[in-house]
Amino acid sequence: MTSLVFHHDRLQRGFSIIEIMTTLAISAVLLGVAFPNFAGLQEKQAFNTAHNDLAAAFHFARALAVTERQQTVVCPSTDAQSCNSPAVWDRGWIVFVDRNRNKQRDAEEPLRRVEQRDRKELGIRTSASRPLVVFRPNGGSGGANMSLRLCNDDGEPISALVLNNTGRLRKASSREAAAMASCS
Numbered sequence: 153m154t155s156l157v158f159h160h161d162r163l164q165r166g167f168s169i170i171e172i173m174t175t176l177a178i179s180a181v182l183l184g185v186a187f188p189n190f191a192g193l194q195e196k197q198a199f200n201t202a203h204n205d206l207a208a209a210f211h212f213a214r215a216l217a218v219t220e221r222q223q224t225v226v227c228p229s230t231d232a233q234s235c236n237s238p239a240v241w242d243r244g245w246i247v248f249v250d251r252n253r254n255k256q257r258d259a260e261e262p263l264r265r266v267e268q269r270d271r272k273e274l275g276i277r278t279s280a281s282r283p284l285v286v287f288r289p290n291g292g293s294g295g296a297n298m299s300l301r302l303c304n305d306d307g308e309p310i311s312a313l314v315l316n317n318t319g320r321l322r323k324a325s326s327r328e329a330a331a332m333a334s335c336s
Contacts, residue, residue, distance in 0.1 A: 198274055199302055199311055203323070205267055206241070206276070206300060206313055210285065210321050212265055213247045217287035223250045224264075225257070227284035228276075232266045233257070238283035241276035241300065244268040255286060275303035275335030291319045299324065303335030 167175075209226055217224035227235035230243040234257050237243060247265035248257045257263070282298045294317055302311040309332045312324035324332075 195273070195304065202269070202274055202276060202302055203311055203313065206245075207321060207323075209245060209247055209265055209267060210313070210315060213285070214287045214291050214293075214319050216247070216249065216264060217289055218291045220249055221289040223253050223289065224248070224287045225250045225255055225284060226287075227255075227257075229266075232268050233263075235284055239278050239280045241278065242269060242272070242274065250286070255284065273305040275301070275305075275307060277301050277303065277335045285315060287319055293317055293319045299332060301329070301332050301335055307334040307336035309334065 213224045213226045216222075224247065225235070226245060226247050228237040228239070228241040228244070229235060229246045230237045232244060232246060235246070235255070244267045246257065246263055246267075248261050248263050250257075251261055252258060278298055278300050282295060285293055285298060287293055293315055297317065298315040300313045300315075301309045302313075303309050309329045311326075312329040312332055313321055314324050314328075315321050
């Protein structure tokens with residue numbers, strides 16, 4: 153006589169509901185821990201980008217003034233055409249050779265560099281007494297030191313760039329930045 157043998161050792165495909173729920177619970181906990189750190193990382197990256205973009209614009213303008221032997225201006229701008237936002241650099245800045253030395257961009261003075269910014273959480277300010285930078289043909293910027301403060305959305309300075317009257321730019325220490333006025 154022949155007997156029928158049934159094999160219940162089938163190959164399983166997929167996951168059980170218990171395995172799926174456990175994986176989701178672990179993922180939720182990990183995301184809950186990682187997400188705030190990720191937001192902080194994004195904010196830090198935005199500050200680093202703005203800091204580097206500003207530094208690049210200042211270095212470019214200084215080099216341009218020396219190579220072209222002309223006065224060069226870096227100023228805040230909201231329309232990417234003219235210096236129209238004194239002491240507030242949040243929306244962007246422009247670089248141009250100021251041929252007539254009036255510290256304003258005229259129609260015959262082409263833009264050499266333009267930076268437009270849309271990030272509203274990042275404040276970039278300078279003092280009202282020095283709202284723009286003029287580089288002379290010798291590379292100097294004249295006047296008093298200028299501090300550009302980069303602030304978070306609460307107005308607290310996080311980072312700063314300091315330009316001295318010889319035209320040299322440096323990053324302020326965190327202690328110096330914290331002691332500066334807020335961006336509010």
